[in-house]
Amino acid sequence: MGDQKPDLRSPSFFKVLISDNFASKLQIPRAFVKKFLRKSPGNHLLKTESGRSWGVTIEEIGQKHYFVHGWHKFLEDHRLEEGDFLVFWLIVDSTFQVNIYDPSGCEKKLRSDRKSSISLPNSEPEGDSSMGRTMTCASNEGCKGNLHMKYVKTEDEKDGVVVPKEATSPVKSEPPHFITVLTRSHRYQLTVPMPFARENQLATKKSMMLRDSKKKMWPVKLRVRTRRVDITAGWSDFREANRLAEGDTCGFHLLGNEGNVMHVKRLKKGKRGKGRPPVSTYFGQTV
Numbered sequence: 001m002g003d004q005k006p007d008l009r010s011p012s013f014f015k016v017l018i019s020d021n022f023a024s025k026l027q028i029p030r031a032f033v034k035k036f037l038r039k040s041p042g043n044h045l046l047k048t049e050s051g052r053s054w055g056v057t058i059e060e061i062g063q064k065h066y067f068v069h070g071w072h073k074f075l076e077d078h079r080l081e082e083g084d085f086l087v088f089w090l091i092v093d094s095t096f097q098v099n100i101y102d103p104s105g106c107e108k109k110l111r112s113d114r115k116s117s118i119s120l121p122n123s124e125p126e127g128d129s130s131m132g133r134t135m136t137c138a139s140n141e142g143c144k145g146n147l148h149m150k151y152v153k154t155e156d157e158k159d160g161v162v163v164p165k166e167a168t169s170p171v172k173s174e175p176p177h178f179i180t181v182l183t184r185s186h187r188y189q190l191t192v193p194m195p196f197a198r199e200n201q202l203a204t205k206k207s208m209m210l211r212d213s214k215k216k217m218w219p220v221k222l223r224v225r226t227r228r229v230d231i232t233a234g235w236s237d238f239r240e241a242n243r244l245a246e247g248d249t250c251g252f253h254l255l256g257n258e259g260n261v262m263h264v265k266r267l268k269k270g271k272r273g274k275g276r277p278p279v280s281t282y283f284g285q286t287v
Contacts, residue, residue, distance in 0.1 A: 013088055048109070085103075182249075206224075
């Protein structure tokens with residue numbers, strides 16, 4: 001199996017860990033299960049940018065689907081905490097690529113190993129000392145490696161579903177992008193996370209283009225400050241024309257080699273009139 005990575009057309013959903021119940025199981029959005037998870041319940045893999053994989057089972061509990069056995073090992077290995085933001089990309093029928101971000105918007109990563117460590121869960125929940133069988137997989141092909149696994153719980157956190165138009169399209173490497181939950185402060189300008197701006201040379205630009213879902217291009221100005229880069233003139237027109245409002249979760253995807261075009265997509269519609277705390281996270285970037 002090759003080194004597969006998600007692209008913008010891969011089915012995906014996100015979870016914000018906002019309660020203390022995510023230690024044992026993590027709920028998968030119903031809409032995502034209904035549309036994409038034809039093989040659940042069953043065994044699945046969670047992969048990260050480190051090249052490692054963790055085996056998990058998906059179980060139906062009270063008409064809801066959860067990551068259960070194996071989830072706790074994944075949680076512990078990544079030191080997941082309340083406020084962390086996880087994005088799950090379904091890259092093949094039973095494998096998810098997972099991007100993990102802390103509340104500051106920076107991606108959390110494990111150290112890369114030359115061999116992929118895969119955790120395989122036991123069929124029954126174990127206690128703190130429980131472990132699954134071990135096996136090693138050479139980075140992308142064949143099995144030779146080491147596997148560990150554990151059992152975990154997770155309650156209903158905030159979740160969103162991204163439903164791509166072409167979920168069966170070939171997988172390509174994903175472009176640099178970040179995600180933001182819009183607040184009142186975003187009515188007239190939008191702040192680009194500074195690590196993202198620096199890594200993609202946006203801190204040296206004075207203007208760029210935003211592309212909407214209809215592929216219409218919108219010119220906007222950039223205001224560069226010491227610790228922030230803001231999208232200013234042109235942003236409010238773009239926001240109003242695309243009916244983006246407080247509470248909406250939007251993805252900003254940098255296109256092209258020059259980094260002059262950003263595709264903006266609403267990933268989840270917020271509850272109108274109910275603001276949420278500002279959240280910015282990165283996709284496809286290490287900061």
